Structure formats: structure tokens, C-alpha cells
Amino acid sequence: MIREARRPLPAGWSVVPRLVRGAPPFVLVLVGALALLVGLLIITRPLTSLVLLTVYVGLSAVFSGVARMLSAPETPLWSRLAFGAAWIALGLAILLGLGRTLELLPEIIALLLVLGGLASLWDAVSRGSVSERVLAAVWGGSQIAFGVLSYAWPDVTVLVAAVIFGLRTIVFGATLLVRAVRAFVEGRRSVPATGRPVEDDADADAAPRAAASVPRSGTGRRPPGRARAAWLATGRYALSGLLIALAVGGWWANSWLEDGAQVVDAFYDPPAVVPYDHGRLIRVDDFAGQKPAGADVHRILYTTRDAVGQPAVASALVIVPHDPPPGPRPVVVWNHGTTGVARGCAPSLRDASATKWAIPGLDQAVANGWVVVASDYSGQGAPGVFPYLIGRGEARSSLDAVIAARELDGVTLSGRTVAWGHSQGGHAALWTSQIAAEYAPDLDVRGTALLAPAAEPVELAEELTSGGGNALLTILISWVLVPYADTYDDVDLARYIAPGSEAIVREMTQRCPSEPGVIVSVAAALGVSEDRPLYVGDLATGALGRRLEENTPAGPWGQPFLIAWGDADEVIPPHLQRRFVDRLCAQGEQVRSLEYAGYDHLQTLLPGSHFVPVLIDWTAARFGRADTHVDDCPAR
Numbered sequence: 001m002i003r004e005a006r007r008p009l010p011a012g013w014s015v016v017p018r019l020v021r022g023a024p025p026f027v028l029v030l031v032g033a034l035a036l037l038v039g040l041l042i043i044t045r046p047l048t049s050l051v052l053l054t055v056y057v058g059l060s061a062v063f064s065g066v067a068r069m070l071s072a073p074e075t076p077l078w079s080r081l082a083f084g085a086a087w088i089a090l091g092l093a094i095l096l097g098l099g100r101t102l103e104l105l106p107e108i109i110a111l112l113l114v115l116g117g118l119a120s121l122w123d124a125v126s127r128g129s130v131s132e133r134v135l136a137a138v139w140g141g142s143q144i145a146f147g148v149l150s151y152a153w154p155d156v157t158v159l160v161a162a163v164i165f166g167l168r169t170i171v172f173g174a175t176l177l178v179r180a181v182r183a184f185v186e187g188r189r190s191v192p193a194t195g196r197p198v199e200d201d202a203d204a205d206a207a208p209r210a211a212a213s214v215p216r217s218g219t220g221r222r223p224p225g226r227a228r229a230a231w232l233a234t235g236r237y238a239l240s241g242l243l244i245a246l247a248v249g250g251w252w253a254n255s256w257l258e259d260g261a262q263v264v265d266a267f268y269d270p271p272a273v274v275p276y277d278h279g280r281l282i283r284v285d286d287f288a289g290q291k292p293a294g295a296d297v298h299r300i301l302y303t304t305r306d307a308v309g310q311p312a313v314a315s316a317l318v319i320v321p322h323d324p325p326p327g328p329r330p331v332v333v334w335n336h337g338t339t340g341v342a343r344g345c346a347p348s349l350r351d352a353s354a355t356k357w358a359i360p361g362l363d364q365a366v367a368n369g370w371v372v373v374a375s376d377y378s379g380q381g382a383p384g385v386f387p388y389l390i391g392r393g394e395a396r397s398s399l400d401a402v403i404a405a406r407e408l409d410g411v412t413l414s415g416r417t418v419a420w421g422h423s424q425g426g427h428a429a430l431w432t433s434q435i436a437a438e439y440a441p442d443l444d445v446r447g448t449a450l451l452a453p454a455a456e457p458v459e460l461a462e463e464l465t466s467g468g469g470n471a472l473l474t475i476l477i478s479w480v481l482v483p484y485a486d487t488y489d490d491v492d493l494a495r496y497i498a499p500g501s502e503a504i505v506r507e508m509t510q511r512c513p514s515e516p517g518v519i520v521s522v523a524a525a526l527g528v529s530e531d532r533p534l535y536v537g538d539l540a541t542g543a544l545g546r547r548l549e550e551n552t553p554a555g556p557w558g559q560p561f562l563i564a565w566g567d568a569d570e571v572i573p574p575h576l577q578r579r580f581v582d583r584l585c586a587q588g589e590q591v592r593s594l595e596y597a598g599y600d601h602l603q604t605l606l607p608g609s610h611f612v613p614v615l616i617d618w619t620a621a622r623f624g625r626a627d628t629h630v631d632d633c634p635a636r
Helices: 012-019 025-044 050-069 077-096 105-126 130-152 154-186 201-205 207-213 224-259 362-367 391-405 424-439 457-466 471-487 502-508 518-529 542-550 574-586 611-624
Strands: 281-286 295-305 311-321 329-335 371-375 413-422 444-451 561-566 591-596
Touching: 025 154, 050 077, 050 105, 077 105, 105 130, 130 154, 130 224, 154 502, 295 391, 311 362, 311 391, 329 391, 329 424, 362 371, 362 611, 371 391, 391 413, 391 424, 413 424, 413 611, 424 444, 444 611, 457 471, 457 542, 457 574, 471 502, 471 518, 471 542, 502 518, 561 574, 561 611, 574 591, 591 611
Parallel strands: 329 371, 329 413, 413 444, 444 561, 561 591
Antiparallel strands: 281 295, 295 311, 311 371
16 A cells, blocks of 8 residues: 655755745735845845845745744654754844944855754654655755865855855745736735655655555556656755765865965964064074075064054065175065965965065076065964065064074174065065165165056055956955954954945955965856945045055155066056155156066066166176166156
8 A cells, every 4th residue: 555645844944935935926026026026136145145145045044943843743853853943043133233244144054054964964863754864864965065164265165155146036036926817817816835745765766565555557568656756765865965975065166175275384383482683583494495506595483563652573585695705795675576465475475485586686696696575564474464565564573584694603794784575565665665774774785676666555445446357456455455454453444345245355365376276266266246336335435544644655765776577467557656756756766777678566576677687787786896787767
């Protein structure tokens, strides 16, 4: 005998559709149309509808808790009450604390997934046919796995959640509209509950044993109920396989992204007690990466001062020629360009940071017997807040690296110093030269060479935000906003970003452009840029604007400048460089400037650049105080 199948009772988030079953068609039209619009809004405008999405998640949690409590009677009472109460409590917390939960939405989604996974695992243990138990177990494990991944990648979680919730709502709304139309066509006053009794696959498994007692039709085929049960079981197993594949794929992608990130080793962790004075050597070690021919490369950890003058620790590379000419050696202070703002973005962690591909003219500098000191700046490598385009923080790290390098055994440094810098490093080099006489009076800075410098942060911010946004610009702005907000108490991050987007913005600062994880940042930036800009405030106004102005180097310097850029620079518009040169000339500084046709933002520093020989000759002349061409400014 074929058993009567059990009718599925409300479980999980299926409680919402059940609440409208049996309603008049016009109610379904209203609810369906509203659901359709809400779903489209959540998918296409994830930031605009972030409040709506958060409310949706909260209501879903409450409904899920109610559904859990009303689930199948054979489920133990304690299980229904425990999981149901947890869902309801979490949902109410989301709704009552809406302002705070906007920022915690990724973590909340992760918690909901884990909670739902535990409930599904209990269902797998407690009740159901074989295929139902398998699906429940796999679904539970998958939810827990994706909950952990959601916690690890919070910026993408918001977008994925928007797509999932949005699609569910669109399907729900469309289904209600179809049912309402059918009711109108058939002339019914209400829409009956859907869902016919179905056999579980336990009967399907028993089919061979009961074959003799099963009546067959005149064609000799089995009744359609048993075949439907078999197809349902097959579908559950197939869905289980798909969920396993998705979970395994998600964990593999997570491992691949994390394995590509730089690991900050114990060398960069300062001891509990360090010297109070700035520029003191804490420890030294051999650099494990590539080295230029004829030179040793050391990495050092040393004391410095951060952007607001508090004691800090920083790291640097010191490149020392094997057989330098006799006497104290002149020093080139290399200020690196943008590499990100996280600890793991420190150049000294990368294999090729002491090569001619990272430092222009390095081989020639070594051949000339110059010592090259390249700071990571505080906050990269060593712990702290990274001073991205924060002048005194960058400059103190660079100057203290030179001072600390004097404590290396077998290294005798001269006071003669020339500062080089590219992009962000150009800004750092300007500040290095500007504060050297006050902060490091023993150093004799004789010139500053700038390659495509980010010299004027306010004008750069205005320029970058005046055009259309893109993913890379979105990431770059996060690298400015977060360090400024973390450094200065008067810079409120919330004033400049879309409501609820702080988790997305901060996560972008935790990845470096050289690691695979930056793909996640780009994906998040692309996703939100289709909705609205992450940044809603004018970066050049308010407290941030004042701080950017405060970090614009103003001089006076009183020593020569060499400035080069490409007319095809895609990062810093060439007209800003020309304007900066004009300002220096108007101040009476000595400026030699070179603009290279067809060069982009990086080409001035790469091997083969026509600027590199100029840089080497100009630096040699500065060390020797030779009377060479140093000024292209109009006659004053």
C-alpha cells in the first residue's frame, strides 16, 4: 500500500509566501508588485537601498523564527523554541538597532547563515527521508561555510546578500502576480493554497519490494505519484551536489586569495620596550629578496614619530655597495609610491623591492658607491596608522631610516643626502626636504628629485572627484579617507561616505594592489559604482579639506628640484604638475622640469626611461655641489 505523503509545513523563510495564501487576487497583485519593485531596487541599488535591505534581513529573521516554532510537530519542542527564539531575537535586534546594524550588516548576515546552518543540521539528524536528510545536512554545512566566508569578506557579502535577497523577492513577487492573474482569468474570489501532497522518497526506496502490490494502468506503467517521489529524491541529491561544489569552490577561492597576500613576519613586531628617541635602530636582518649586483641589502626596524608626533616604529631597506670608495658614503633617500595602506603592503616584504624595477637607477647608484635607504613608512610592515599623503608622518619615517642606518656595523654614512620620490613618494620627498633642517639637523639635504609627484593633495582630490567614478578611483579614495580619519579626530569618515558603507570602505584598505585579494575590492567597487558613489561628500571641504591643505608642502626649501612626469599620466593629470612647477618658480625655488611624451605614471622610473640617466647625473652633481643646470624657471 502506498502511504499518504506528509504535507510540508512552514519551514525557514517559506513562511512569508504562506501568509498570503488564500488572499483575494487584488491583494496578491499589490503584494506581488511591491515585492517585485523592492527586489529590483535591492539588486540595482544596493547602497541606496541598504536601509531597506537591513530591514528586510531583520524581518526575514523574525519570520524565520516564527516559521521554526511552527515547524513539523515531530521536531523536538526544545529545538523549535531554541532556534526560533534565536532567530526572532536577532531579527528584533536588527530592527531596533537599525542605525548600528547598518554597519554590522555583513557580520549579521554571517551570524544568520551560521544559525540557519545549525538548524538545518539538526533537521538532518532529527527527521526526514534519506534524501531530505542529505539535503538538510549539506544545506546546513554550506550555510555555515558561507557564514564564515561572509565574515572574512564583508564588503562583497553586502553585494551578494543584495543579489540573493533581491532575487528571492523578485521571484516571490512574480509568482504572486502570476497566481493573481490566473485567479482573475478563472473568476475566483480567492487564491487557494498551493502545494499538493507529495510522497517522500522512502516510498521510492521501497518500490522494488512493493512492486507486486502496486496497481498498474492499462499501459503497464506505475502511478505518477511514485515516479514523482523518485524525481524529487534525485533532485535533492543533485542540489546537494551543487551546494557542495559551491561551498568547496568558495573555500578554494578564499584560500587562493589569502595565500596571495603578503605575510608580515615577526621581524616587524617591535619588542615591548624600544628606545624613546627617534631614529634608533631596533633590529636588523638580511633581506631575503632579489639584490642588485655588488650590494648587500638589509632590512631594519627603527624608532620614529608618527603623523601627530607620537612615538612609533617603522621598517626600511638599506642597500649598501660592497666596495664603496673610501670615506663616508652619500645617501639617496628613496620614497616609494603608492603600494596600498595595509601592513602587508610594505615594499620590504616584496621580493623585487631592491631592484631597478622598483627604485630608478639603482644599479648606477650602487656603482657610484651611494647608499640607498628606502623606508616603508610607519604603518606598513610595522604596526601603526599608515600616513598616506600625510606629510610629516611620511617624512619622519624617511629621515629616521637614514639616522638609524648609521648604527649598522661596517656602514659609514655622510651627511650628504638627496631625496627621491615617486607619486605618493614625491609628496613624501617634498616633506622630507622641508622638515629635514628642523627634524634631522645632522643631514645635509642637497636636492629633491620628484617623479610624477602627488605634490598637492587638495588639487588632486578635486581633480580626481570631478570626473566619472571607476573602481580604481574608488579604491584610491578609500586609501586617502581611512588614514586621514584614523589620524585626525576631526575627520569623520561617515561625512564623506554613503550610509552603511564603512565596512566596504575599510575593507578596501586591507588589501594591496599586488595581491589577488584586490580582485575582491575591485568587484565591490564595481558593484557599488553601478548604484551610487561610495563617497558622497566633497573631499576638499570640511575637516578633510583643511587637513589635506595642511599636508600640502609649502616650503621654503632653498635647494634644487628635479621634476619629471609623462604627458600620458593616467593618475595625476600633467597640468597639475605644470601648475606645481609654476608655483615653485614663483616662490623663487630652483626647478629643472622635464615632461616626457607618451610616458604614463610609471614610465619615468622604469629601466629604459630617458629620465634615469638625467636623475643619476643630477644627483651626482648635487653630492659634489657641481655647478650644473639646475633651474628652468623664467628669469626672475
